[in-house]
C-alpha cells in the first residue's frame with residue numbers, strides 16, 4: 022500500500038470574531054490515506070471534519086502538524102502538493118449557475134490552461150460517464166440538485182489530480198440519485214485510479230462505498246479502521262422474536278434474569294421480543310424460555326447491525342472513549 026496523504030498531529034483553533042472565544046476545532050488528528058482508497062471521514066456535527074478537509078486542500082493553515090501529499094509537504098511545497106488534490110466542498114456552489122453544463126466544464130478546464138479544443142474529448146468523456154450528455158446545453162440553475170452535484174464532481178475530475186476530497190457529496194439527494202452518485206464515485210476510483218476522501222453523515226455512503234473510515238469526535242480521532250473490521254467488531258447477535266400472543270409472567274421473569282437488556286413489547290395479537298446474545302450458544306436458553314408455554318412463535322429473525330448503529334456506539338462516549346481499532 023502506497024500512502025498518498027499523510028496527516029500528522031493536526032491542530033486548528035478558531036477565535037470567534039465577536040466574543041474572541043477560542044474554538045478548538047481540531048486538537049489532534051493523524052491518519053494516512055493510501056492510493057486508490059475510498060476513505061470516509063465521519064463525525065458528529067462540529068467534530069472538525071470540514072476543518073480537516075480544508076487544511077488538506079490548503080484552504081486553511083493548521084496551527085501545528087503536517088500534511089504530506091504524494092511525499093510533498095503542503096506548506097513547504099504548497100503549489101506542487103496541491104496540484105495532486107481537487108475538492109468539492111459545497112457541491113453545487115462550486116459551479117457557475119448562469120453557464121451551461123458544458124460551459125462550466127470548458128471554463129474550469131480553461132482555468133487550468135487547456136484550450137477548448139484540447140479538452141473537448143475529455144469533456145465528452147466526462148459528460149458520458151456522469152450521464153449528463155443530454156443536459157450539456159442546460160443552464161446549471163435549471164438542473165436538479167443531483168445533477169449539479171454530479172457536475173461538480175465532473176469538474177473536480179478535470180484536473181486529473183490523484184486525490185478528490187468531497188464534503189457531503191450525497192447531502193439533500195433523493196435515494197436514487199444518492200445511489201447513482203455512490204456508483205459514480207466507485208467507478209472513478211476503479212476506472213480513473215483516483216483516491217477519494219469523503220466527509221459524510223450518510224451511513225449508506227460509508228457502508229456501501231468506503232473501505233476504511235476515520236471517525237473524529239471533538240477534534241480527535243476515535244476510530245481508524247476498515248469498515249468490514251468495524252462491522253465484525255460490533256456484530257452483536259441481536260434477535261427479534263414475534264409471538265402470536267403474550268409471554269407468561271414466569272417467562273418474563275426468566276428473560277429478565279437471563280437477558281436483562283431484552284425489550285418486550287406485549288400485544289395480545291402479536292408480541293415482539295428483542296434479545297441481544299453475548300454468545301451464540303445463548304440462543305438455546307432463549308428457546309428453553311419460549312417453549313415453556315404454548316404461545317406460538319411466528320418467527321425468529323436475526324437483526325443485522327448497520328453502520329449507523331456502529332457510528333452511534335463509537336461516538337456516544339465522547340473523547341474519553343478508547344480508540345477503537347480491531348486490527
Ligand SMILES: Nc1ncnc2c1ncn2[C@@H]1O[C@H](COP(=O)(O)OP(=O)(O)OP(=O)(O)O)[C@@H](O)[C@H]1O
Nearest residue numbers: 035036037044046064065066067068069070071072
Ligand atoms: N470560521 C470559524 N470560526 C469559528 N469557529 C468555527 C469556524 N469554522 C468552524 N468552527 C467551529 O469549529 C468546530 C468544528 O467545525 P467543523 O465545521 O470543522 O466541523 P464538522 O465536523 O465539519 O461539522 P458538520 O458536520 O456540522 O459540518 C465547530 O465547533 C465549529 O462551530
